[in-house]
Amino acid sequence: MTRITAAKDSALFFADLEQQANRYPVRSVKITAKDRSLLGLFLMHADAESTEVEAALTRLAGSFNGKNGVDAASAADAAMPGPSQLKKILRAELDRVQLTRLPCSMILLAAGKEAAPTQITEAIKECLHHVDILVRHSNHEFAAILPGTNLGKAILRAKTIRNAAMAAGIETRMGIALCYANDRFSPDNLLAQAEAELARTRQPGAEPICHVSGIRAEDACQVSVEERAQLFGFLVKDTN
């Protein structure tokens, strides 16, 4: 299925994004060309400090100007939010979980030290949807925040990312955390959960992808034997 938000339909996509932005704690600024045609939309967290915004814009402009010989991958890497912004972004996404009541998953990805960060982002960028957010956690660790994604879909996405990285010759390990609206997690909770899962991948014999238990959130809704017994109890009585 094609989506209305395909890249070629950018005007509608930006209009939709701008509309969405009004519902969240972000500021949106239209970026226009000299002939006033729309180039894009710059979204900032409403709490972002002006110095941080200026620094990010400078890095972005530098990347697009080709300063220091940066290529497309490093431009994307330069524009990628860094560790200092991770918690702010998580806070906004967790607020969105409360608003939409849809889950949010986070994949904490650690890549082999032999791979340059730009190589890693280049390898995995095709695996991310356009609502997903990739944040640099440290030099060789990245956090992929996947709004609206439950555990099953996050595991599939992690496998896709791992396959893409392997195809580029990069070894990866991943820890997956999950937040449902009723969990009321803070960014620290979610990050700690993902870090614990990533730590599990380092244990001898562990799988390269570890994730939180789905039982807590997903099987908690399963109808129990006791519930079934009460649901049908009256039917048996009526038959008698």
Place this chain on the structure above:
Amino acid sequence: MNKRAETKPTIICISSGKGGVGKTSFSVNMAAALSQRGKQVLLIDGDLGLANVDVVLGINVRHNLRETIEEGRDPAGILVEVAPGFFVLPASSGVPEMANLSYEEQIFLTNTLEEMIGRFDYVLIDTAAGIGDSVLWFNNWARTNIVVLSPDPTSMTDAYALMKVLNARYDRKEFHLMVNSAQTKKEGESVFNNMSLVLQNFLKITPSQLGIMPLDSHVAKAIRTQKPFFLTFPDSKASKAISQMASALIAM
């Protein structure tokens, strides 16, 4: 999402968990009953991949929600007015991709629908069976949740499972139960009372009884003739039950 649902129009989601318990028949006839009372009603076919509101109403639709999602067609342009004040937003049938909308598509559809529903008094959503993403998402978008069930153990289990998921994941606590195909009023009351007891015991939820729809041969006849029984057989037992439930909805 929830902020919009608090204001006009009243968005009502009709689900059941199990298929074939009469959601679509109920939705179509309730929409007819509300519109007959002078209300502007929009019925959205929420079974996006296997739609059949158009089949039950006997209308031929050329455009549907698939075009809104895939091509950006204005949904106002695909509305079909089937009776004065009774509009249908049809969906597609036989399109598996529509049954599994992505997060981005869900957000896009919500925004698009919210832009067009302001002119209506009531928006009814006839969801798909099951507890798939679109069913949960439509239920979360709506302010009022109606659960249709029948005196059948599988229907009761599925209706309960649906309410359990909506309660656990979406913090929903208010459900209006409609017991369909009850052989007698007593049987319908038993089904409601028992479901109510289980919901209170396990989920601490007290549902309300929207109504009991008696078994009525006019319902099957109307489905075969592709007309709402409320319009074709206005004096039938089923139509009287729908009329009472429409009054209850308006009084909410």
